[in-house]
Amino acid sequence: MSTAAVTIASATSPAAISLAGPPLRLSISLALMCLLSTTLLGMGQRDATLPLLAVVVAAASLYLTDYRGWLRLSPRAADVVGVSVYVYALWDFRSMRSDEQLLAMASLLVYMQFVLQFQYKSERTYWLLALLSILQAAVSTALNLQLAFGLLLVAYLFVALGAMTAFFLYREAVDEWPAPPHRRRSVLDFLGPRQPARQRTRAASPIFRERGMTNVAGEIAGRPFAHQILMLSLGTLVLTMVVFVLIPRTPRTPWQQQETGAGLQRTGLSDNVKLGDFGALVEDPASVMRVQFFDYETGEPYTIRSELLFRGMLLTHYDDGAWAQPSAEPDPRRLAPYHAPLGGELVEQHIAIEPLDTEVVCSIYPFRKNQANSQLWYDFANHHLLRVGDAQRTTFSYKLVTTGLRNGRQLPLTPAAGRPSAAASRLPGGRSGEKLSRLRELAVEIVDGIPVEDAYTRAAELEKYMQSVERFSYSLETDEHPVGVDPTEYFLLESRRGHCQYFASALTLMLRSVGIPARMVVGYRGGEWNPIGEFFHVRQLHAHAWVEAYLRPEQIPDDLPMVRRDVGAWYRLDPTPGAGQGGLEDETSSGFPSIQQFVDYLQFIWGHYVVGMDARRQQDGVYMPVVRATTEVASVVGDPQVWIELGRYLLGVVRPSRWHPAGDRWFHWRGALVGMLLAAVVFLSVKLGSRWSSRWRAWRAQRKALRRQLRDPRYAFYRRMEKLLARHRLRRAEAQTQREFADLVARRLAQSGATRDFAHVPHRVATAFYRVRFGDERLDTTELQALESGLVQLEQALATVKNGS
């Protein structure tokens, strides 16, 4: 179709569409969107410079560029600045490591955004800003793991949807994007034209123009718009959750890497611990693990009543203030699930541990593995649990059954797997303890009078000595020990102040010096009880060191609870003052949770179900429950007995005699309820039935009418043309009118030399069809013959083209 005839006239009322420029609200919402995405990026970079700069740029560009129009980079000036920024970023890029290169790329996105923000906001500028913002958000996901990031991402969703929808509404309402208003030349225009060269026009030369314009600014500010955006955002959030949990995760492949910004937290659980390492850790609130306890038999939550000690690793070798593991050659082996009866009170511990700088993971000992977990191993040489493979780099979850709890309290004794190794009795400088003679003397003095065979009392006495706040003080600050003096001995006898490692180290060595095998244990103490999630939240500041002393079977007092008495046991001692046997009744009792606990719980949910979602967790937490629920429902639905019972119940409910149990009452709630339900069901059925029935009837009538029309012999000539063209793959679309189709075909025919002469035929046939169809005319024989002749010629021409090709 040509538009020649109608393009002669000029467009009308240009004043009606003149605009001062995009509404400021639109600019504000987009600036906010950009600001949030830059903040997301800044969080990942752990650097506040970019977000702060973004705030300044957003405010300045809104006022100077969008509102006042004083500062507008011309496109050429923007190009020059953009290229400069790019060159700068590229130069910086060369000397960086790969993870830093990602950050540099992210920064480049922000710089480009800054440049665009100081340009006049054409439609293209808006698109570019939106795209850059989304890209920033995408990059930031690889740099962040925190809950705050997630919350900000949600805020970003709301703002971005609002900004993009406002942008769309404005774009849709205007025929032409407004050109920048005239202003004086400024120094920044020296590089090029003052305004973008071309603005979008919806039509090249529109004949008809809309009179007036919708008040988009008013719509954007209105409540319906806010409500719409709110609903859209909430819906998107729900959908995001569904999509997130349903997207199948695959087992890890070399493609997959942990987020570069994750970083591994430092812990004291390393192969070699040097006294003083804990100093920095005990003040670090970073999350380490979350632990939940369940009764193994019933599956109910298990109430803990005492402070717990989660054992990490054992340290036996001591030399000059440094502790090392029992064996330099680890013997990690996969733990097979153990299903034999254990005896005692069985408690299942569910532990989710964060990525840490060690493979060692913690647990309440003794434990048994009751569930297959290919990434949870045990080092038989050093006696601690390990997570293997890439489990160290993710939030790792595992379940273990323990017998170390009774009535909510941790048992002081742990059954020994065998006799303690010689290392557990060794002192620096040999059995005589030459290097630690003063320490040995003090230990002997403390246990003086207690029989050698009463190892339990001796150990307790030594622990009591260390716990004395009159003698020792707990401090993260430790004094520098003199050269040549053992730091433990210096702590014990001179400075008398230190942290748990010093206390544990001193007690371990004193125990050994009086002939009791002992070892230092490093792990975590306590944790914070979270009543919302019903878990213990263990942080780095809960890192702790304590002592285990070996008691032979005959040395174990009868009043100490112990699962097995036929083997020796390790007796747990905690010499740090203030540590110990504090109860947890107050903490675990159900009170109103604090904000911190609420945030902790959110953090747990975020870390466990969002950041830490992997194939296994998805299998356990999403797919399997769905499969189980489906199976259960299917079994219920497929069981005829269930239906029989349901039928009986319903019959019983609707039996009229039940509606009037008293006989003389005219109204009964059950009868009324059933009546209302039945009425509602009937009403809905009738309503739905009539709606579907009318739709079905209309559909059938339409089809019938169409068929009848097509069968009408008066339209035979048109049918013939459609059939003829259909053979040459020219079919009329449902939405096309006959004339539109004819025009389309005419254009196609005009493209080929063989058919060009017959391009008018379809239009003639369509016009004749319109006359018959809409004008109720009858074509005479001559006209019909002429049409037929044209169709024959067209058919021949098309056949020629087909054969030729």
Next chain:
Amino acid sequence: MRRSTLICREGWYYLIVVGFVLAGALLREINLLMVLFGMLIGPFLFSWQLARLSVRDVKVTRRAPRQAAAGQTISIDVELANNKRKAGSWAVVVEDVVYQEAGPEPGSTSTARLCFSHVAGKQKLTRSYEGRLASRGRYRLGPLTASSRFPLGLLRHCVRVDETSTLIVYPRIGHLTRRWNSLRQEAYHGSRQMQRRRGLVEGDFHGLRDWRSGDATRWIHWRTSARQGELMVREFEQHREEDLAVLLDLWQPASPTPHHKQTIENAISFAATILSEQCRRGGSHLLLARTAHKPVISTGSASLALLEVALEGLATAEAFDQDHLPAMLTAALAKVRPRASVVLVSTRAVDLSDTERFVELWQDPRLRRWAGRVICLDASSSDLDAFFRLDQNATTGLRDLSPAETH
């Protein structure tokens, strides 16, 4: 009513970005990237529903005039009624197709576009579009298309309403010059000696019309005036000397140039202007004939009704490369009143003395007497320039008719 949903160009770009995010999330298994994917795909899926919802249960109504003059600004109202109970219709764009069905450029189209940013539930909103159609002809308005791409412009849900309406665009009307009046007077005085006044002043009763200033009170039809509440007068078919026959020969070569087309438009506009002028004056008998496969002749007393019929015919008049002039002359002159002035407007030079070409004219004694009285004007030359000029803001000369409501 036909419905369809399409992914817009922006939607495809958006999907590409979303695809990249998904690929990155799956390959690297970065959970937060999966969250971002959800946040990106969510609006896309909701767009589908929201766009559908925006155009569901809406009724689009067009109010357009039935006729207009070429070059005259016309305004067409479109009303969007949102019949949904609560949900609003957002960013509904109504497009109306203006398609020339008959006229000098059949098949030419133009599209008008209106945007309804928000129409709340159970509310109606009317917006208008306006423009000028440069070319005479019969136009089809419609089908109307209501579509929405809300909220982000990614998907377009479209509802098409097939009902159409017709707009007749009359030829451009100009102004007759004094030369034309002189020409008429010359023709009148030349034939005056042969005339003789006969019959009553009023002539034969023709119909009723509104009272105009200067009408004699004896023409008032009191019964109808009482019924209508306004004065109505009887209109008479008068037999006066101003009777006029305009014969239009629309010929063009097989491959017409823009000049030929312009000549045809000028000829038609001239004829339309004469008729408009005569009908405005009233009191004469008019005949308009034009060439076609079968000559088209309209005749009657100068009145708005005749003008309407004549202009409608001229609006859709076609030019032919065959010579239909002799047949048209024969048919038209047979109906011309004896005292009427006859003007032949042709798009080429015509020599009526060509006895071979106009054999019927010269063979029929009744027609032969017209041969010397027909004023021939050649539109392809500058003949017409002396008699009329076109005005950009011309109107039809008809009373403004209220817009017709169509769906």
